[in-house]
Amino acid sequence: MASFVKFQQFAEDVGKGIHQLHAAGHTLKVYLTNAEPSVSADAIKTDLAEITAEHGYPSGGTDIQNAYTESGGTGTLTGTDVVFTASGGTFGPFRYAVIYNDSATDDPLIGYWDYGSSISCAAGETFTVDFGASILTIA
Numbered sequence: 001m002a003s004f005v006k007f008q009q010f011a012e013d014v015g016k017g018i019h020q021l022h023a024a025g026h027t028l029k030v031y032l033t034n035a036e037p038s039v040s041a042d043a044i045k046t047d048l049a050e051i052t053a054e055h056g057y058p059s060g061g062t063d064i065q066n067a068y069t070e071s072g073g074t075g076t077l078t079g080t081d082v083v084f085t086a087s088g089g090t091f092g093p094f095r096y097a098v099i100y101n102d103s104a105t106d107d108p109l110i111g112y113w114d115y116g117s118s119i120s121c122a123a124g125e126t127f128t129v130d131f132g133a134s135i136l137t138i139a
Contacts, residue, residue, distance in 0.1 A: 002097075002113035004136060009043035010110050014138070018104050021068035021077050026103035028110065030082050030129050031061030032094035037112050045100045045107035055089035055123065064099065064131070075138040082129045084121065092120030097129045111136065 013019055020026045033048045042048055053059035064079030079099075084091070098112040113129070121127050 002115050004111050004113055005037075005039060006111040006136065007037070007042055007109045008040050009108065013104075013108050018108055019101055019110070020103075021066060021075075023065070023067045025068070026066075026101050028064050028066040028079065028099055029061040029102045030064050030079075030097050030099050032057065032084070032092070032127075033096050033098055034092075034094045034118055035096070037096055037098065037109075037114075042109055044109060045098075047109070048096075048098060051092060051094045055091045056085050056087035056121075057091035060102065061098075061100075063102075064129075064135075066135075073139065077135045077137070078133075079131045079135055081131055083126050084129075085126045086121040086123050088123060090120050090122045093118035095119065099135065 032051045035049045037048055062082045064082060066079045068075060068077050095115055095118045096112050099110040100107045
């Protein structure tokens with residue numbers, strides 16, 4: 001499983017109140033890109049070109065149905081795994097799955113997963129962005 005990497009700008013954005021991570025707050029989405037992210041330079045969605053929306057891959061990616069909880073001073077962001085299914089052709093290639101805030105101005109980036117090499121999905125194939133037990137914690 002790929003490891004989550006946060007963008008440096010996310011830490012500043014949290015401190016400035018740009019993100020509302022709870023379910024009733026902002027809509028967080030995951031999209032696919034083949035452009036290599038820079039944790040220090042990339043800050044908004046337009047900094048990383050999204051793959052072409054086609055054959056089952058939607059423009060802008062998909063809502064992760066985020067939730068945020070706190071227990072004992074530790075906050076946890078979770079999301080529902082996202083499954084992209086190729087239909088009528090191939091989508092990709094992509095190597096990275098990126099989370100961004102679709103509700104905030106300029107679609108600020110949160111973090112990404114690097115799958116190690118470029119992937120394409122042929123018709124009928126699926127790709128799952130598996131968030132595991134949590135996406136990130138703030139302690």
